[in-house]
Amino acid sequence: MESLEGIVLAQPFFAGLDPAIGALIAGCARNHRFDPDAYLFHEGEEASEFFLLREGDVALEIQAAGRPTLVLGTVHAGDIVGASWLIPPYRWNSDARARTPVRALGIDAACLRGKCEDDPRTGYAMMKRFAPLLVRRLQAAHLQLLDVYGRSDPA
């Protein structure tokens, strides 16, 4: 059986990670399976765990009373689900719903935050991976907000 440490180090998100740090992260990890339509988390709940998707697709959704559920984005195998575990007050800003059978590695947020506090190398390794992810998602959100395919579109 594959070890949690091996699974962590095999994730594209952790490419190039020092194996010693991989072992620390694996100490906070556990495997999950979600059936289609199961929720990984709900908006407003404590962001106690984030997920690395190993298989399957997840939709990030927002509910609004009287309106159809809006899909903010979809994430896929190899992607991270959730960054709110890093930023106080550690609450999810959306729902995350499995669209297909999902296998994921869950990382306990308090456990990993504690290890990042104790060991700056671990904290820096995590920041180096999460900062580009957050910037990419911010740029993607900008593009979505710009509505670039609106009526001034060419052709």
Place this chain on the structure above:
Amino acid sequence: MTVNPYLPLPYRVIAVRQDTPDTATVELRPVGAAIPEPAPGQFTMLYMLGVGEAPISVSGAPIEGAPLAQTLRGVGAVSKAIIRLQPGEELGVRGPYGTIWPVAEADGHDVLFIAGGLGLAPLRPAVRHVLANRERYGRVSLLYGTRSPQDILYRDELAMWRRMLDVQIEVTVDRAHRSWHGAVGVVTELIPRAGVDPSRTIAMVCGPEIMMRFSVQALQAAGMPCEHIYVSMERSMKCGVGLCGRCQFGPDFVCKQGAVMRYDRIAHIFTVREI
């Protein structure tokens, strides 16, 4: 090009296909003389009698004997009038103008098409050319992003391409409700997931300029050389033959030295405002 570059030739509408609520493809046949066969990436000037003229990308070539097909969104007086035409009615066509997608240069390479919104229309002739000559190319991928599921162009053809099994077709929308089961997110997010080999891939990118800027950034982040990237620039074009200067882009006229341009040749002005 027609003998007099400003003289449109009469064409008759044989069909108008509604692609999305505000976008349609008109299919045209010459009433008499025809314009030369457009190459993938070229555009024509469509002249609506009594209304005006607009540059419209050819979206239907190249299939032998096929009608001239042009896809347009009804946003201005001319385009709105054209998509309301009925079969049998006439309009003027001159051209074709502009540069072509590098389907010859891509021979022997992998090909990555990145389309945003209506940008799929000018790319469709190139996709058709590559698929019609499939043995000449390596891996072929099309990444298509648009506003919502209702705005997806050429649904039937996308589905047909997907069924070909040796073509990667990925579609994403910027916004959707839960009833949409496909990907949601911007088209640039598809680029790192596409798994292309940047050293052997030619990328052809078409869409709104902001979308192309972000796409080029993502391609460069994936390691693609600038000279492997082609974009289709959009400027307000009037004469179509590089005389009036309205579509000037740095030292070039988009109607003549474009609209398809190799990125390394324009990289220094690609993000310059008001150039």
